[in-house]
Amino acid sequence: MNDRLVGILSDGEFHSGVELGELLGVTRTAVWKHVSQLATYGLKVEKVKGKGYRLEHPLHLLDESRLRDALEGRWKDKLREFNVAHSVGSTNVELLKSSRDLPVGLYDILLAERQTAGRGRRGRVWVSPFAQNIYMSVAVRLPGGFSVLNGLSLAIGAAVADAINTVCNIEVSLKWPNDVWYSERKLAGLLLEVQGEQEGPVHVVVGLGVNVLMQPEAGRGIDQPWTALNDVCEAGVDRNQLCVALIDSVLLCLESYKSKGFLGLKGLWDKYDLLKGRQVMVSSGNECWSGEYLGVSDEGYALVRGEDGGLRSLAGGEITVRPVS
Template structure:
């Protein structure tokens, strides 16, 4: 556990702590502690300090031991919990390991699809990346993002006050507002093996975000504070139990799962949507997905198929994606 993670753990009771006592508990001097507190405050933590320091409205920090204890699957990969990283996906790109988990309290350079910034304030949400090695090609795994989204819903629905659904290709909506996003990056290894980095971001207790330009929400809205470590355990169990299923090849497993369940999770089916393809904006009605998991748009000129890498998509009533 890093010094910053230890600091959050000490302050998470919401009580005032003498700087001298806190420095002693962390085995550092008060000057170093003040520098850490200043950095945390700059990162966005609501800290108040003089001779004492207090974290106003704290959250329970992520706990690797609590995550492990709460998991029910046979997952035995390494779990790393950091205070701050550039992005959890990048941590795995720099040092990929099968079944390796990276978690962070915040990201300084979080990324979404098509290079968009993923807003990542400290100690409020879940920023998680999982490395998984498949004995399949990238093409055979083209439905992975949709399947992961559906499994994420299975994990989170017991904690949600409302209905969860997938917005093609990689967003999770709660009552018509964005709750979570998925970013999957591939590293091909030879002809029949692919290393995948499955990145997941979930809004848990983030109550303000002026930087976001679309309707959004958070899982803890209108309920008691949720324990993010327990949420992480539920997510990892759902993903591991699915990905570790060896009854069929990974591509076949993903295809079968989507074919049987996609209609139950699709938030767009039958609704008016806008597809932005470069400089062109097309209006139509969402008509599901095709066998290659492209988005289908019904227009006056007929049915059009769009690849997730090419377009932005929004409900017609939204002002931006």
């Protein structure tokens, strides 16, 4: 019911209680109760006597039919499930459960207008306000066991950066292993979760969050510099168009990765590498040291020359790299 109400009010125009009641098939009293519940979405509703209800700001919701039609030509035979939800706890958690039986060669995709329990890497919370950003997960089953995963998160990060650059025509960059930045501020991030056996096919869910329309008050609790596309893209951003570009780029990346691994996409990563040639701080567990970041290896490891002159190869998920200058 609340999803339908959001859809009606998304135009930002006034709608009377009578009109809403007729459209929703409920009483005017019930309309008021449902309108009050929209506060849980983080939405502010104005009520004006004689006019009715309207959202403080219009919403540009994700259009599942438009998205499906746009993807139909290239990916019709590859998409098993494609869904857009108004609200989920976490797109990754939902897709990990629903795609357990996904065959090799096919993809399941879930988008949501908001997450109530969005997650980032290393247990961080991913702030997920309603209808402001993109929250997407893609499920795939890869043959070859866990060894095929080396460099996967970097490859997908490069694909995401390339899609954003193409749609918005801005100079984005990558901070190892897979954060997308603009002007030294985080714009998008990835969370890969894996299930399976050491030697058998691995079930991978790629979670992607992109800040698109996020307002300062929504991101007040984020503990690092961040920005949103609407603040840096002169032409504005159509979230539906960006979703299509992201899905297309990520699926093309996964198709390439199956045959060529990270090496086939390393050139794309190098194109957007933010830290190459800069001094960095590396932290891993209780260890913290500084050195010069030299880029990534053919396997996707970060290469850092320490102050002692020794070259170290760093695996994703084990360390944190932050720019010093």
